[in-house]
Amino acid sequence: MSDVLEQLTRVLEARKGADADSSYVASLHAKGLNKILEKVGEESIETIIAAKDAALSGSNDDVIYETADLWFHTLVMLSHLGLSANDVLTELARRFDLSGLEEKANRTSK
Ligand SMILES: N=c1c2ncn([C@@H]3O[C@H](COP(=O)(O)OP(=O)(O)OP(=O)(O)O)[C@@H](O)[C@H]3O)c2ncn1[C@@H]1O[C@H](COP(=O)(O)O)[C@@H](O)[C@H]1O
Numbered sequence: 001m002s003d004v005l006e007q008l009t010r011v012l013e014a015r016k017g018a019d020a021d022s023s024y025v026a027s028l029h030a031k032g033l034n035k036i037l038e039k040v041g042e043e044s045i046e047t048i049i050a051a052k053d054a055a056l057s058g059s060n061d062d063v064i065y066e067t068a069d070l071w072f073h074t075l076v077m078l079s080h081l082g083l084s085a086n087d088v089l090t091e092l093a094r095r096f097d098l099s100g101l102e103e104k105a106n107r108t109s110k
Contacts, residue, residue, distance in 0.1 A: 005085045008072075012079045028076050036077050043070040 015025035
């Protein structure tokens with residue numbers, strides 16, 4: 001795992017037990033899964049809009065900013081469900097050398 005993901009994973013784990021008044025992450029956990037999913041949905045849409053705007057303006061700054069927000073909120077979602085970035089990285093690593101088209105063909109033939 002990258003140093004940044006590792007560090008953020010540790011912070012997110014620690015914030016699960018923090019005071020909701022002093023921690024944004026703790027406040028999301030306190031509000032529950034639906035609020036976290038609402039944020040994931042919101043940040044997904046903001047990422048899509050930023051990418052569309054980048055194609056017109058030629059500036060990628062907002063795409064990076066919004067994607068960071070999206071990744072962050074998906075990490076909070078994983079943490080809320082007792083999962084972590086490492087679980088997703090393990091799944092991505094499992095897919096190395098497996099063509100997406102091949103995987104799809106195997107899936108539809110079942
Ligand atoms: N990486 C982040 C991070 N990215 C985005 N955000 C917050 O995500 C929120 C969502 O952004 P929005 O623009 O939707 O804000 P908003 O309109 O105020 O949100 P809502 O009122 O709709 O919930 C903002 O408050 C951002 O500050 C983050 N908050 C925290 N982190 C990391 O998590 C750590 C722990 O944070 P705390 O739990 O606050 O200590 C921090 O040290 C950071 O490393």
